[in-house]
Amino acid sequence: MNLSLNPSYRCNFRCSFCYLTKTQLSDPQRLDVKQLERKLTEIETFYGHGVIQHVDLYGGEIALLPENYLLEIIEVLKGYARPPFNLITNFSSLHPIFHHPQIEVSVSFDYMAREKWQQVFRNLTLFEKSFSILVLASRRVLEQSAEELIEVLNSLSQLVSVEIKPYSVNQANQDLVSHLDYERYILRWMELRSKMRFHFVNAEKISRSLAGKYNAFSNDHLYITPQGHFAVLDFDSQDREYFRVIQDLTEFQKWCIEEEKKIRANPFCSRCDFLGGCLTEHYREVRTLSEGCSGYLGLLQEFRSRREKLL
Numbered sequence: 001m002n003l004s005l006n007p008s009y010r011c012n013f014r015c016s017f018c019y020l021t022k023t024q025l026s027d028p029q030r031l032d033v034k035q036l037e038r039k040l041t042e043i044e045t046f047y048g049h050g051v052i053q054h055v056d057l058y059g060g061e062i063a064l065l066p067e068n069y070l071l072e073i074i075e076v077l078k079g080y081a082r083p084p085f086n087l088i089t090n091f092s093s094l095h096p097i098f099h100h101p102q103i104e105v106s107v108s109f110d111y112m113a114r115e116k117w118q119q120v121f122r123n124l125t126l127f128e129k130s131f132s133i134l135v136l137a138s139r140r141v142l143e144q145s146a147e148e149l150i151e152v153l154n155s156l157s158q159l160v161s162v163e164i165k166p167y168s169v170n171q172a173n174q175d176l177v178s179h180l181d182y183e184r185y186i187l188r189w190m191e192l193r194s195k196m197r198f199h200f201v202n203a204e205k206i207s208r209s210l211a212g213k214y215n216a217f218s219n220d221h222l223y224i225t226p227q228g229h230f231a232v233l234d235f236d237s238q239d240r241e242y243f244r245v246i247q248d249l250t251e252f253q254k255w256c257i258e259e260e261k262k263i264r265a266n267p268f269c270s271r272c273d274f275l276g277g278c279l280t281e282h283y284r285e286v287r288t289l290s291e292g293c294s295g296y297l298g299l300l301q302e303f304r305s306r307r308e309k310l311l
């Protein structure tokens with residue numbers, strides 16, 4: 001089970017492509033540590049000890065939270081999952097928690113597409129521990145030169161890996177980025193792989209998908225909100241992504257079964273070679289393939305036909 005923990009949604013940035021609404025980004029509410037413990041116990045009681053394999057901590061901006069509070073969260077987590085825990089930050093400030101030995105740091109860095117990028121870049125050059133970078137393929141990122149961004153990333157001596165995450169239309173904003181736009185951008189990066197001095201996670205993910213080693217369903221991913229609720233990522237009636245609160249794990253299981261049933265009945269997915277193992281982070285209903293799909297079928301077909309060694 002992958003657990004995504006949102007201790008708080010509050011953030012000091014107001015990125016136009018953020019999946020959180022302005023109200024959420026201003027909300028000071030933070031996850032009660034005792035409530036976190038109760039939720040983790042609920043998971044263990046339901047699925048058994050050791051079920052949580054990976055923990056992401058993000059928000060909102062983690063670095064706005066006091067160090068003592070984050071230390072308490074880490075202590076609680078250690079009782080239920082094996083560290084390191086992955087902390088995702090906008091890196092606008094160098095919080096002492098980033099140096100914690102049981103914390104791995106992932107920085108959301110979109111070069112000029114995200115506010116205060118010079119300050120973030122300076123922090124990246126000053127940070128002495130290894131870190132990963134997550135780039136969100138928003139419209140503004142797609143308009144930047146991939147070559148230039150790779151060159152900038154190559155200059156970061158502690159950078160280990162880079163992953164380009166797909167943008168998803170959500171309740172806070174609806175950027176004009178199609179699945180095909182994302183596929184074209186990833187293809188461009190793949191062409192430039194020989195220039196990269198870091199591990200390119202997307203290549204690894206394509207490889208895992210092609211080998212049938214990736215679970216594309218949402219049945220291994222649970223969220224805990226700042227209010228202390230379980231949640232899943234779902235789509236509303238207008239196909240916009242949002243956090244849907246789940247009362248308990250029985251409801252989570254039911255929701256997962258429904259999701260899988262829906263995907264297996266979809267006229268495109270049901271006939272697809274990659275059903276259940278494509279590149280989607282969260283299945284969005286496929287109504288046509290003319291603009292691609294959230295599983296990035298075009299990328300998978302391209303690399304399957306090339307039979308190129310990706311790792």
Ligand code: SF4
Pocket residue numbers: 268269270272273274275276278279280283286293294295296297
């Ligand atoms: S690649 Fe696309 S069509 Fe195939 S299963 Fe995934 S989402 Fe469905």
